[in-house]
Amino acid sequence: MPVTKLLEKWSGQVTEVTIGATRAEGGTRSKIVKIGGETVMPFMLEEGRMPNQPLIAMEVLDTEPTWWPDCLKEPFGSALKNPADWAKKCQDEYQADLICLKLWGAHPENKNIPVDEIVKIVKSIKEAVGLPIIIWGSGHSEKDNQLLPACSQALAGERCLLGAAVQDNYKVLAATCIADGHNIITESPLDINICKQLNILLSDMEMPTDRIVIFPTTGAIGYGFEYAYTIMERTRLAALGGDKTMAYPMIGVVGSEVWKIKEAKAGESEMPAWGPQKERGVAWESSTAVGFLLSGADILIMYHPKAVALTRKYVAQLMKVS
């Protein structure tokens, strides 16, 4: 007796967000990317469409990451000393889809890099690469409220992705993104109710719905991954079920989460039973990335080029199944 496959039918669709603007569109990017637009759960391509495959942004810091383990520094070499060189390497050698500049050093408790210095870095990256750009603030509300508008203006017309707006501090960033034509990241602390509330607050400010990307807060495997996975999955189920306030693409932070935990950081002398660090860190980062892909992430922010390559291969395989 033939068995009929039971296929799920969904009524909703995730909005499609465009990042980057070419010269013809008023920017200077050599390519633009689109994310979102799904009508199905991740990679269930028999049940609907995933018009845009998930992308990988490689993260560049405003500060040389002296604390990184050697096996992570090695692929970038001296480029780590200069954010523009670093970004260019990610573009030219490691085929990143986007560049994410994380303003870690701008945080008052880190290096407190002044706003004008950061703007110089932003401009140098804009000149160095043609990829679409993500700018991620320091996480310090007061500093970000000075910093992000300045970065936004320096990149006006480039249709970047700027973040992150949080429930207690979203107005300045939202107004800035609306004014300069950028997309916005809304961040909620592993809390789906706050995620939804923040999306409503943004729509009250008339932020266009095709310019919002959700960051539900993510963690590495073994460090809260399950919470993030469940929340992302539930968010996507709500979106496909027709809840337009949840129907936005999602972004996952992988690199910085993975490379701060001991399973990736600890050297072989410290943990001989755990095997070679070179392979362990890459395996941890790519496994975490795959987990987030399966929960519905549209962009992953990653560090190690080998993990990036493995993840990209995995995406290509999953996108082939039909």
Next chain:
Amino acid sequence: MLVIGELINGMFKNVRKAIKEKDKSIIQEIARKQVAAGAQMLDVNVGPAAADEVAAMQWLVESIQEAVNVPLSIDSAKPPVIEAGLKSCQRKALINSTTGEQAKLDALIGLAKKYGAALLGLCMDEKGIPNSVAARTEIGMKILAAAMEAGLPTDDVHLDPVVLPVKFGQDQIGSMLQTIKELKILSDPAPKIVVGLSNVSQGCLNRPLVNRIALVMGIANGLDEAILDPLDTQLMDAMITADLLLNKFIYCDSYLDAYRKAL
């Protein structure tokens, strides 16, 4: 919950006057207001006083469709009036309604098939509205079985357990609620359960409160749709909150606003 706006009905003075004077603007304004307030479908009933019910139904349907783009529930006890409405409908319509009476059932299933419409069946027949849950459910089953046999998808069958005014049949409310539960298990996928809500409060002093509580109780028992006044904000808020408590959507502090925005 699917909200079917009840305000375009010849029983209301303003609608009756608009039909008589062929004043489209009044009808279109009521249509727009109901849709803006969250109605996803509009009920259309020419009322008992129209001189030419067939012509009035056609005129109403055409006037409404010029103003809003939602499906219509064509509401009449007379098949020719229903057919006049169906002929003019641009979107898939709901026939409101058949009963379990065989001749009527056959005629209206025929119309549903001819026009690709959905069918609303009242759990009553030529003998009236049965008192018992079992007898109401039996009529519901009869309607559903007849529709399925004729090839209508179960998705297109909406069953109404029949709401009577609490003032005149207080013991009926409990059986109506119980009937909702019974009707839901008649088939898989389950038929959609709908009520004409406002009937429950006929003759009551505080109609909005009675409507509101009856709707919430209905939802708790599995009600999917209701023909009601969407301009009653408190009623709509209660409905949204009942859906929230049943985990039909994700909570946020502005959930009332979010629900309306997500429509």
